[in-house]
Amino acid sequence: MSPNKSFSQLEQAINRVEARFPGTPRQEVILTRLLFHIMPRLSTHLCDNLKQHGLNETVWMALLALYACPNQTLNPSDISETLDSSRTNATRIADELVKNGWAARSASAEDRRKIVLELTPSGVALVESLLPFSREVHKQLWADFDDDEKQILERLMRKLLRQLGG
């Protein structure tokens, strides 16, 4: 993973830049950098807990998206939208799901441009066997945060997302 010991090295760099060329919006820079520092660690953390079962974060989310659908079917475009990734990537994810027998591709009857991806029984079984595990990981990740803190954080993140046009 990342070889860095802590965030402090970066903080010192910020301080020294300020000394040489004053005018840093210090807290704004720190907040932004904290996000960049957190994300690879969060990714790795969640992925590690899935890799043991032969899947990665993206494929897991796709499985959940399928599982969430009434008839557990989705078009690649829906995958792309729900996972917030490109249509190209949706094709790849579909390939991966089919290759592992977790979903099956078939042509759509009503719109022949479309492909239908349907979760197989094996896919359903995988989701239901991993869900409790995944939920435990999420609970532990946020275990140090009390209800107030989580509430505030959710509000602030939504605000940031809005600012970024999401």
Next chain:
Amino acid sequence: MSPNKSFSQLEQAINRVEARFPGTPRQEVILTRLLFHIMPRLSTHLCDNLKQHGLNETVWMALLALYACPNQTLNPSDISETLDSSRTNATRIADELVKNGWAARSASAEDRRKIVLELTPSGVALVESLLPFSREVHKQLWADFDDDEKQILERLMRKLLRQLGG
């Protein structure tokens, strides 16, 4: 960029998974997903504002790291540590800096395993010309957040980072 309209699609999926297989730690999942939703947008946002000047987020951070040093020199390993990326990537970043004439490579006198990267006058000029611009972007990004909110957010993010071993 990302084709998704909003976060709501994902929230609905979370709700439907809960309906089918109860027990979701809802807020914890939402918080985690918000981070994943925010980051690509934040990356793109910051990158867009640098691409116009022929550099990307990583190279910009490396330039700043060099600029922050007393004698504006750094070893590739230092780059790797400060930017929280692999030594391999540090080599690539160094290649990029040298190729553009922003830094120069030379052998270290005291430790012959090491390479010294030194910011050139052209590199210094680039940093100082872009800094005000970059600072403006940061200020606007967090403009909707008051001091209290930023304070709390910083505290909570540091806590999360600690939880992730950063």
Next chain:
DNA sequence: CGATTTTAGTAACATGAGTTACTATTTTGC
């Protein structure tokens, strides 16, 4: 001191995801 371990840098390879370009199909608007 000399053998072993650690550190620095890098190249070759692997992974994951975006961009562009293309085809087939459907929808729209005269």
Next chain:
DNA sequence: GCAAAATAGTAACTCATGTTACTAAAATCG
């Protein structure tokens, strides 16, 4: 109804970065 525009899926290519393997040069310690 049909020409033009929009949409779905995909392949080929590109970009950014991590992993593994290797070499050379210190540092350690017995």
